[in-house]
Amino acid sequence: MKISGYQLFWLIFTMEFGMTATYSLSSAAFVAKQDAWISIIVATLICLFTTFVAVRLSLLYPEQTFIQYSQSILGKWLGKIILVPYFLMWVSVTGIILREYADYVIAALFSSTPLWIVILIMLGAIVYVTYSGGLRSISRCSEIIGPISVLSAILVILLSAKDWNWLRLLPVYSNSGLLPIVKGGLSPASFLAESFMVVMLIAFMTKPERALVSSLAGVAAASFAVLAMTLFIIMVLGPNLPAKFIYPMYSVVTYISVMEFIQNVDVLTVLIWIIGIFIKASLYFFITSYGTAQLFHIKKWKHTVWWIAPVVFVISLLPRNTNETMNFVKFWRDVIFPVNLVGIPLLLWIIGSIRKKYMLK
Amino acid sequence: MKHRPTAFLFLILCIALTTGCWDREELSDRVFDLAASTDLNKDGTYLTAGQFIIPSRIEQSSKGGTGGEKPYFIETGSGKSPLEAIQKARQKLSRIITRSHRRNYYIGEDLAKHGIKDMLDAFSRDPGNRIRMDIWVVKGNTGLEALQVPYPLEKVPAVASLKIHKAVGGTSGTSYLDFMIASSTEGSCPTLPVVDIVQGDSSQRTIRFYGRAIFNHDYKLAGYLNFVEGAYRQWILKRISYLDVEENIPEAGGSVGVIVTNFGSKLKSRISSENKVKMEIELSGVGHVSENNTNLDLRGQKNLKLVQNTINKKTSEHVLEMVTKVQKQYGADVLGFNEALNRQHPREWNKIKGQWDTIFQDIKVTVNVKVNLKSVGLVGPPLQFKEGDINK
Numbered sequence: 001m002k003i004s005g006y007q008l009f010w011l012i013f014t015m016e017f018g019m020t021a022t023y024s025l026s027s028a029a030f031v032a033k034q035d036a037w038i039s040i041i042v043a044t045l046i047c048l049f050t051t052f053v054a055v056r057l058s059l060l061y062p063e064q065t066f067i068q069y070s071q072s073i074l075g076k077w078l079g080k081i082i083l084v085p086y087f088l089m090w091v092s093v094t095g096i097i098l099r100e101y102a103d104y105v106i107a108a109l110f111s112s113t114p115l116w117i118v119i120l121i122m123l124g125a126i127v128y129v130t131y132s133g134g135l136r137s138i139s140r141c142s143e144i145i146g147p148i149s150v151l152s153a154i155l156v157i158l159l160s161a162k163d164w165n166w167l168r169l170l171p172v173y174s175n176s177g178l179l180p181i182v183k184g185g186l187s188p189a190s191f192l193a194e195s196f197m198v199v200m201l202i203a204f205m206t207k208p209e210r211a212l213v214s215s216l217a218g219v220a221a222a223s224f225a226v227l228a229m230t231l232f233i234i235m236v237l238g239p240n241l242p243a244k245f246i247y248p249m250y251s252v253v254t255y256i257s258v259m260e261f262i263q264n265v266d267v268l269t270v271l272i273w274i275i276g277i278f279i280k281a282s283l284y285f286f287i288t289s290y291g292t293a294q295l296f297h298i299k300k301w302k303h304t305v306w307w308i309a310p311v312v313f314v315i316s317l318l319p320r321n322t323n324e325t326m327n328f329v330k331f332w333r334d335v336i337f338p339v340n341l342v343g344i345p346l347l348l349w350i351i352g353s354i355r356k357k358y359m360l361k
Numbered sequence: 362m363k364h365r366p367t368a369f370l371f372l373i374l375c376i377a378l379t380t381g382c383w384d385r386e387e388l389s390d391r392v393f394d395l396a397a398s399t400d401l402n403k404d405g406t407y408l409t410a411g412q413f414i415i416p417s418r419i420e421q422s423s424k425g426g427t428g429g430e431k432p433y434f435i436e437t438g439s440g441k442s443p444l445e446a447i448q449k450a451r452q453k454l455s456r457i458i459t460r461s462h463r464r465n466y467y468i469g470e471d472l473a474k475h476g477i478k479d480m481l482d483a484f485s486r487d488p489g490n491r492i493r494m495d496i497w498v499v500k501g502n503t504g505l506e507a508l509q510v511p512y513p514l515e516k517v518p519a520v521a522s523l524k525i526h527k528a529v530g531g532t533s534g535t536s537y538l539d540f541m542i543a544s545s546t547e548g549s550c551p552t553l554p555v556v557d558i559v560q561g562d563s564s565q566r567t568i569r570f571y572g573r574a575i576f577n578h579d580y581k582l583a584g585y586l587n588f589v590e591g592a593y594r595q596w597i598l599k600r601i602s603y604l605d606v607e608e609n610i611p612e613a614g615g616s617v618g619v620i621v622t623n624f625g626s627k628l629k630s631r632i633s634s635e636n637k638v639k640m641e642i643e644l645s646g647v648g649h650v651s652e653n654n655t656n657l658d659l660r661g662q663k664n665l666k667l668v669q670n671t672i673n674k675k676t677s678e679h680v681l682e683m684v685t686k687v688q689k690q691y692g693a694d695v696l697g698f699n700e701a702l703n704r705q706h707p708r709e710w711n712k713i714k715g716q717w718d719t720i721f722q723d724i725k726v727t728v729n730v731k732v733n734l735k736s737v738g739l740v741g742p743p744l745q746f747k748e749g750d751i752n753k
Binding site for chain 1: 461488491492493534541542545546700704707708710
């Protein structure tokens with residue numbers, strides 16, 4: 001299981017773009033109004049920083065995964081304790097992503113298909129790709145279907161061009177202000193910061209020295225795509241409506257009509273979304289399985305797949321309605337994002353760097 | 362590789378589960394409505410109606426056979442809310458209603474006056490609906506009546522109003538979203554396009570594009586702008602692609618008609634320290650002369666200038682009349698003045714936005730139309746004049 005820098009780029013881009021564009025824009029627009037695009041830029045800057053920290057942290061021990069070097073940095077027991085929130089996060093987020101996927105698919109396409117069938121089919125695909133080749137299969141998938149989501153995004157933007165109204169972006173800044181813009185950036189940032197998962201991926205790279213460029217480029221490209229989507233949503237829906245839609249990207253695409261002929265292209269957004277979900281959930285699933293095996297020193301990591309899949313499935317069925325899934329998104333933004341994705345990595349990086357310097361002396 | 366048989370089994374299962382519909386809803390179980398309407402009954406309940414396609418008759422009429430049978434039928438239902446009314450209609454329908462092709466929604470005048478607050482939400486909440494659609498107010502009549510009027514050019518009459526709107530230079534499919542954007546913007550009042558039903562020269566009644574309906578902040582009908590006034594308003598908002606302008610030229614004893622295209626519009630706002638707002642409207646366009654009932658030879662630069670200046674001056678006056686009517690009579694900002702002020706003077710806007718409705722009525726407006734006559738058509742002076750009568 002080795003991946004190249006190019007594959008890492010597509011992995012990060014694909015898993016970040018679809019979900020950030022679908023889920024985080026509504027709450028960004030809620031506080032920042034027509035300046036939501038500035039919020040996206042703020043989020044990008046935050047996440048380029050967190051990604052930088054995560055990569056530098058991993059490069060302290062380029063041969064090891066997060067599971068191993070957290071113990072090298074903090075010692076055996078403390079290192080294991082600090083992994084607990086991460087395992088909780090990985091298992092729960094995989095389940096919630098599956099549920100978000102099912103909610104969206106049921107809202108957009110199949111209204112009367114049972115929830116568990118939709119989840120089970122996606123979970124089947126995820127288990128299959130993880131079990132058959134692990135990270136290598138997932139990264140090959142992202143290499144092939146990632147560009148498809150880029151093409152769909154470009155198509156959506158081009159088709160909507162005649163409905164753009166640039167004036168809707170104005171006035172810049174004065175209707176919101178600094179605090180709302182930064183606040184609006186938190187939600188997209190909490191999604192984009194999921195690039196933190198590189199801490200588990202860099203150990204598999206053939207050339208770890210390329211990790212920094214690939215990850216930062218992946219985050220930047222995904223952010224740029226999200227930025228384009230945000231601009232287009234505001235230019236079509238105006239400053240107030242995007243916040244009221246649950247999936248503004250989907251709703252705005254149903255509005256597209258080119259020459260009364262090209263219509264109902266909302267399937268393109270479903271495509272972007274499903275591709276993003278598949279890669280992201282597979283990555284989390286792989287990380288959880290592989291991490292569990294490393295933590296408990298299980299020789300054949302693939303065996304853990306059969307334990308984790310049912311757990312994930314049950315978690316995905318726990319939320320009673322769409323609002324509870326949304327609550328997890330809020331919990332992710334308010335708790336997991338600052339602690340797991342920003343705080344602990346920064347701390348580990350500082351301690352690790354000091355330790356390395358000290359050891360060298 | 363020993364897992365291959367399991368993988369194959371799994372894939373086959375996937376094909377079985379994912380490629381078909383979970384529960385069979387074939388085309389023969391669906392009915393498509395192309396237009397619907399809601400009215401207010403006398404007892405305060407809602408009456409909804411839909412114009413549903415009869416697929417077998419659509420095929421017949423496309424084969425050339427007239428058959429004499431309409432390819433659609435209308436079904437109605439009444440209830441306390443629009444949803445309940447639809448439910449009543451469904452009791453008479455053997456198929457499930459599919460709305461994704463619906464383009465037009467008619468609202469009777471009584472309901473528009475009563476307020477349409479209660480019926481707007483479902484259009485965007487229910488994923489079966491498209492937000493690209495037009496809502497029409499039927500002036501002086503009911504929505505049901507608008508559905509019932511036959512229209513000879515289109516197979517299904519419901520398409521007519523939308524196509525008329527487009528053919529006269531308007532927009533199509535944007536009125537619902539525009540209504541929502543205006544309602545959710547501080548200071549703006551929403552509008553909807555209007556049709557009415559008229560007795561044509563033949564015995565048949567027909568549907569006519571009337572203009573624009575202005576709503577107040579409570580989503581109640583405040584009044585109408587007629588076709589030309591509505592077009593002027595669309596010009597200010599740059600939402601128009603075609604307009605005929607005909608003005609009398611007193612110096613030449615006749616009128617000149619011009620087709621205007623390539624519309625442009627600029628709003629320049631100024632605000633004084635006492636919150637007095639001034640708005641300068643600058644409208645531009647490219648004109649092509651299509652009718653000349655004067656004795657002017659339009660090849661002469663002087664004559665063309667005269668025509669151009671007169672048309673611009675008179676159109677400016679008419680636009681100003683429309684703006685004044687909107688300000689004084691309706692007191693509803695449907696002209697985008699609030700947005701212009703917000704863009705151009707954001708700080709002042711934040712202070713005065715709460716009192717915009719009163720400020721709007723006292724805005725001092727100047728209108729400056731600048732249509733540039735680019736071509737005079739195929740002839741200089743009218744052909745019928747003798748040499749001596751032509752004013753070169």
